[in-house]
Amino acid sequence: MTFLSPMTIALAAGLTVPPLIALYFLKLKRVVRPVPSTLLWRRAIEDLRVNAPFQRLRSSLLLWLQLAVLVLAALALGQPMLETAQKLEDTVILLIDQSASMGVTEPDGQTRLEKAKELAVRQIDGMSDGSRAMVIAFGDRATVQASFDTDKAALKRKIASIEQTQAPTRLGEAVSLAEAYTQISLMGAETGGDDRPPGATAAPATVFLFTDGRIEDVTRVSLQAFDASRIRVTRLGERSDNVGIVAMDARRNPERPELLEVAATIENFSGQPRTIDAALYVAGRNVDIQSVTLAAAPHSAETSAGDRRPAVAAEERPDSAEPLESAATAQPVAVAAFAPMEYEGGGVVEVMLRVDDALSADDRAWAIVDEPRHVRVLLVSKHPWLLRSALSAMPLTLLTVTPEVYESMPEDRLREGERSAYDLVMFDRHSTSRLPPGNYFFWGSVPRLAGVSAGDAIRSEVIVNWDETHPILRHTAVETLSVFEWQRLRLPPEATAIIEGESSPVLAYLPGGGSQFLISAFALAVEDDEGRLRFNTDWTANVDFVVFLYNTVQYLTSNVGTRSRRSVTPGEAVTLPVPPRTEAVTVTRPDGSEDRAAAAEAGLFHYARTQRVGAYRVTPAVPGAEAFAVNLFNRTESNIRPTDAVTLGGERIEAKAESLALNRPAWRYFLLAGLGFLLLEWIVYNRRVFV
Amino acid sequence: MVQTRTDRSGPLLSPDFLTKLDQLELVSRKIFAGKLRGERISKRRGESVEFADYRNYVVGDDLRFLDWNIFARLEKLFIKLFLQEEDLHVSVLLDVSKSMDWGQPHKGLYARRVAAAIAYIGLVNFDRVSLYTYANGLAGELAGVRGRRLMFKVIEFLSGAEYSGTSNLAATGKQFALRHPQPGIVLVISDFFEKGGYEEGLRYLLGRNYDLYVVQVLSPEEMEPSLVGDLKLTDVEDEDTAEVTVTRALLNRYKINLRAYCERLKDYCTRRGVSYLFTGTEVPFDQIVLSYFRQRGLVK
Known part of the structure; x- marks a missing residue:
């Protein structure tokens, strides 16, 4: 007492x-x-x-x-x-996990977060007068709910206002914040800058961590101001019965874009083998159901938090020594591959697990699919046969014109709205200034842009360097490339050289003004003095050339520069293109509520209130960016089994059960x-x- | 306490009751000599018709009382002695201190009725009746009335008595004894709540060898107080206060004390040949007069 x-x-x-x-x-x-x-x-x-x-x-x-x-x-x-089993702390920092796994409803009807808040409030009640406490809630990012305060009522209000998120658990930021505040507070105490009585020694803070232990970045958290012995971890929750979608992909068949292929990786985290139905919804209609049999999660999987196993196929599981037959049916991870279906529309594709488990945030996953679209390529060439034969092997719509025809084409044929009517325009030895925003590939010529020009021909140099990690050069052997001559290029600083010669780039990438330019300093074939066409490189005879062209088309037409990511994890910010001159954008959230936010400059819109999983719809929107999905896709978070210990800064801290002996008020x-x-x-x- | 002061006046005696009283007469255990010849035999030889004794004639004796028959037979002169018939002095000392102005039935009224009844009996029998009221000392006096026709004076005197002052029996007894040397019946009617003690006053009265009767009158409120709570009790006579928290224990203690007080008074009286009579005002006063006084031998 x-x-x-x-x-x-x-x-x-x-x-x-x-x-x-x-x-x-x-x-x-x-x-x-x-x-x-x-x-x-x-x-x-x-x-x-x-x-x-x-x-x-x-x-x-x-x-x-x-x-x-x-x-x-x-x-x-x-x-x-x-029951003052613990000392009455002087300075207390409460770290409360508000991540997705804290939303698990325990058998007593309370969620883990509710329990954490209750324990935190009891911790506040148990503080002696004059003790200070700070409350930090953390999910994917940390929020200081209350900085150091002695007002218990205010602290309790702040604790009560902590909301459940569906974000992953990252502790690093919370620890950094706590350390920063502690440092400030200690400095304040030394200089008498806070309200503490003079002469009061600034006791080191005690950190109370309320979590289920599933912390993603636990191995990266370093403790500087805190001694691990002053960190008390309260383990919350008992349940472990969860089956979740840890990955999902919906894509169109490259050969037959009208075919939609959807697959989801489903993992069983519970100790019981499960057979569950995964239902596929396309545009709100249930179109397919796949039954998936999952083995019980092995106990060896019960490693410390932060063990982030990649969501891999069953064959790659470490315990695949079993016969292939049983391994295929008795793994805790399985891929539900839905039958390819013909779907011409765009929109939201959803996979839903028909399962009653502890965590619901990972029972559904969403993907955004575009309407099927053939890439439209315009080839401007006097002698198109070489490129045409290579491009015709690809699933694209190819239109070939001569440079004269291109220059005489009416503007409305070149433009579609603000952008080029073609996904890619390829110029073979033709420089032009008719370049509406779009994607361009210049062979042996340069776009007529400020700062871009071609100089004299280079004949006696070799290729010395290339960026083999660039997507365009994927699966191509540049070392086998030999080029007879190329032009000396003068490019603006933002241009990136992908293949470099001794004194000038051979292949350069230049983004800008909503356009992308790929500039090849050499042409595939050149006319000699007699007007005869001669090969300038042996590359065209190599299979690498076709691969290179395929990469180029993929890279330039995927609009990586402007196209947003279509699926993010909870809490992650989204950047979307919006129609030009849009001032405000309305985002319809999964729960039906609407957010209205101003669009940023350059036709972009940033949105960060993505704490809840689901499909978010954006209006007005540019085609293809009408929606984005927020998915948990986090094995650490889906594995809701609470851990017994948390390793912080290299020190293992035992996590006490939630029945930790707290100071129970006895005034009643x-x-x-x-x-x-x-x-x-x-x-x-x-x-x-x-x- | 207002309620206990109500009904303090009323007819002292009813005609029916007076008729009953007509039959009674006061009896003194001692036969006393009076100044006037009365209707009762005195121990003194006198001129009544009742023969008492003979004695030898001495010169100067009234010749009318010579017994001529004896002289005829014996030729000696004898004087016939007769018993003297004398009047009886009946004095009533009535307490009119403020404490008598209390109770339901009213203590003072009750006492005055008893006094009136005694006075009436005396008057009817041609006794010499004196009424005194007293508080700090003798306050009012109606001395030496005789005969039934003066009853109105008695009533007038008793009705006009005012309650005031604190009772002081010692001073009263001294004054009365000095002023009243003749023996006779003395009736003291009071509640005998004497802060200075009743003993000294009674001793003065006993010293004159009066035939003393003590009547203690208490109201039911005094015998069974109905007080509750934390109180500041004020004495109506001397404004003395006593702060009490009335509890069961305190009430029991009070009753024990009251009983002991009355017992001590009775004991004091009995030891000195004084007739003591205790009565509560709830007892009908005619019963007191017609039966209690008769039992005590005051009336017959």
Whole structure:
């Protein structure tokens, strides 16, 4: 039993007990009643001796009872605490996990977050007067709910306002914040800059971490200001029965874009084997159901948090030594591959697990698919046959014109709205300035842009360097490329050289003005002095050339520069293109609520309120960016089994169960006892007075 | 307490009751000599018709009382002695201190009725009746009335008595004893709540060898107080206050004290040959007069 405010006891007792005793010294204010004679009364009351102005204090049962009531009330005011298994901390930092896995409803009907908040409030209640506490909620990012404060009521309000998110758990930011605030507070204490009494030593803060232990970045958290021995981890939750979608992809068949292929990776995190149905919804209609059999999660999977196993196919599981047949059916991870279906529309594709488990955020996954679209390529060449034969092997719509035709084409044929009517325009030895925003590939020529020009021909140099990690050069062997001559290029600084010669780039990438330019300094074939066409490189005879062209078309037409990512994890920001001159964008969230936000410059829109999983719709939107999906896709978060220990800064900290001995306030018992004494006092008084 | 002061006045005696009283006469255990010849035999030889004794004639004796028959037979002169018939002095000392102005039935009224009844009996029997009221000392006096026709004076005197002051029996007894040397019946009617003690006053009265009767009158409120709570009790006589918290224990203590007080008074009286009579005002006063006084031998 400890008292949080011993001063309050002294104050309350000091203020009430002496007056009570003084009242017993003092005479009562009595009702005046005349009697014929006080002779006999006087004799009768002689024993009681109540007729002196101040009587000698006699042992009175009533006095003792009233003193007991007062003392108990004073003790109750002193905030007595039971089970003080832990020290009454002076400076406390509460880190409360608000990630997706904290939304699991435990068997007692409370979610883990609710339980964490309850325990945190009890922790606040258990603080002694003058103790300071700070509250930080963390999911994918950390929020300081309350900086150091001694006002318990305000702290409790802040704790109550912590909301459940569906974000992954990252502790690093929270720890950094706590450390920063602690440093500031310590400096403040040294200089007397805060409200603490002068001379008070700044005790190191004790950190209370309320989590289920599934922390993604636990291995990257470093402790600088905190000693691991001052970190108390409270483990929350018991349930582990969860099956979740850890990855999903919806894409169109490259050969037959009208075919939609959807696959989802489903993992069983529970200790029981499960057979579940995964339903596929396209544009709100259930089109397919796949039954998936999942083995129980092996106990060896119960490694420390932060073990981020990649969502891999079943064959890659470490325990695949079993026969292939059973391994295929008895793994905790399985891929639900839905039958390819013909779907010409665009929109939201959803995979939903028909399962009743602890965590619902990972039971659904969304993907955004575009309408099927053939890449439209315009080839501007006098001698198109070489490129045409290579491009015709690809699933694209190819239109070939001569440079003269291109220059004479009406503007409305070249433009579609603000952009080029073609996904890619390829110029073979033709420089032009008719370049509406779009994607361009110049062979042996340069776009007529400011800062871009072609100089003299280079013949006696070799290719010295190339960026083999660039997507365009994927699966191509540049070292086998030999080029007879190329032009000296003069490019703006933002241009990137992909293949470099000794003194000038051979292949360069130049983004800008909503366009992308790929500039090849060499042409595939050149006309000699006699006007005969001669190969300038042997590359065209190599299979690498076709691969290179395929990469180029893919890279330039995927609009990586402007196209947003279509699926993000909760809490991650999204950047979307919006129609030009759009001022405000309305985002319809999965729960139906709408957010209206101003569009940023350059036709882009940033949105960060992605705490909840689901499909978010954007209006107005450019085609293909009408929606984006927020998916959990986080194995750490889906694995809801609480961990027994958290390793922070290289030190293993045991996670105590939620029944951790907290300071239980005992003032109720004191007050109850006081009431009992009060009742007794009343009974005694009445028995004495009424005759 | 207002309610206990109500009904303090009323007819002292009813005609029916007076008729009953007509039959009674006061009896003194001691036969006392009076100034006037009355209707009762005195121990003193006198001129009544009742023969008492003979004695030898001495010169100067009234010749009318010579027994001539004896002289004829014996030729000696004897004087016939007769019993003297004398009047009886009946004095009533009535307490009119403020404490008597109390109770339901009213103590003072009750006491005055008893006094009136005694006075009437005396008047009817041609006794010399004196009525005194007292508080700090003797307050009012109606001395030496005789004969039934003066009853109106008695009624007038008793009705006009005012309640005031504190009772002081010692001073009263001293004054009465000085002023009233003749023996006779003395009836003291009071509640005997004497802060200075009743003993000294009674001793003065006993010293004159009166045939003393003590009547203690108490109201029911005094015998069974109905007080509750924390009170400041004020004495109506001397404004003395006593602060009490009325509890069961205190009430019990009060009753025990009251009983002991009355017992002590009775004991004091009995030891000194004084007739003590205790009555509560709830007892019908005619019953007191017609039966209690008769039992005590005051009336017959």
